[in-house]
Amino acid sequence: MIGGGAAGLNGALMLVRSRRRVLVIDAGQPRNAPAEGVHGLLGRDGMAPAELLALGRDEVRRYGGEVLDAEVVAAERDGTDFLVTLAGGRTLRARRLLVTTGVIDVLPEVTGLAERWGRDVVHCPYCHGWEVRDRAIGVLASSERALHQALLFRQLSGDVIMFADGVTFSADQREELAAAGIGLVEATVSGLEISDDRLSGVRLTDGTVVERTVLAVQTGMTARADLLAGVGLRAVEHPMGIGSYVPADAAGRTDVPGIWVAGNVADPMAQVGASAAAGAMAGAVINADLVTEDLRTAVADRRAQELAEVSS
Incomplete structure (x- = not known):
């Protein structure tokens, strides 16, 4: 073997x-x-x-x-x-x-992401979903497949936001996100905010920080x-x-x-x-x-x- x-x-x-x-x-x-x-x-x-x-x-x-x-x-x-x-x-x-x-x-190239991998940066709702239930979850898109991932995490929390990060979603997909109660942030992600050794937010290129305690990514x-x-x-x-x-x-x-x-x-x-x-x-x-x-x-x-x- x-x-x-x-x-x-x-x-x-x-x-x-x-x-x-x-x-x-x-x-x-x-x-x-x-x-x-x-x-x-x-x-x-x-x-x-x-x-x-x-x-x-x-x-x-x-x-x-x-x-x-x-x-x-x-x-x-x-x-x-x-x-x-x-x-x-x-x-x-x-x-x-x-x-x-x-x-x-292979992780997305976002500052601070690799250091949080397997902790509060996750990818599989079946592997980690129960452990992050009811938390403020972000989903970092790297392709349109992120829509499916976001829907799975939406089962586990009422507070889910999709970070498009350069991915273009169709009008139908935007409607699906809205109908599922998933927010959509269009701006590009530049890094993560960490407080007390925990993820506290997702930082955008314009300096805005969106509060999140979990980030789901596609690898x-x-x-x-x-x-x-x-x-x-x-x-x-x-x-x-x-x-x-x-x-x-x-x-x-x-x-x-x-x-x-x-x-x-x-x-x-x-x-x-x-x-x-x-x-x-x-x-x-x-x-x-x-x-x-x-x-x-x-x-x-x-x-x-x-x-x-x-x-x-």
Whole structure:
């Protein structure tokens, strides 16, 4: 497994429980690290991301799996296997790869925004919405998709303002915002106002500060897939225009035989539960694939032995 988040660990769990030899290689850069808790995950709602991953690692190790804290920088084909190169030059060999390296969130270039990311600057109403309910929420537009985001946050608060920030909304969209009770500020945003280590407002280029205690943003999501260039697998633009991803079928199987993907690298919008489920599916299918390969090898060996016995 390249990547030790929910997808990678759940994929590993499926495989080690099938008595496969599994190594999870994790660079320690989880996407949700800034968040206080994981939400929308049955039985684990509100758990700190680091605690969830620690539990997952323990479960994988309980069945004999290994977890290595390291960064994979390249992968290449070597016969029927793969060679994986770590930062520092060490190489490892694997029959199959499950890549769960996730995405990098590219934030809007607004002064002070990155420092508040995952705290009072958020992006997902399902991940953070309940925690910011009934607060003064701003939505920073980077495309017309912000309208949908604003409507979702409007379910959670009666005080929502859209900051157009250069995005042009149609007359119909303006009518929808008004009908939903969402304010619209046309001016460009220049930065954030912070008081007592909390977001207190959104500053416009004309110097006006609009009081807000939460700002929802749209991020660009870039798949961490450069390490796969050596096997001819690259990230492509997502059809929804939200960033890049590595295409795969429903089980995570890519166009390169022997390589599966799961989690945000394959589905940038997947939450932790969906990522874990995708990892479990990929793990099960990888095991079945190995069973089939092992059977072909066993049949070939049996035939060769019978032929040798006849020849002698």
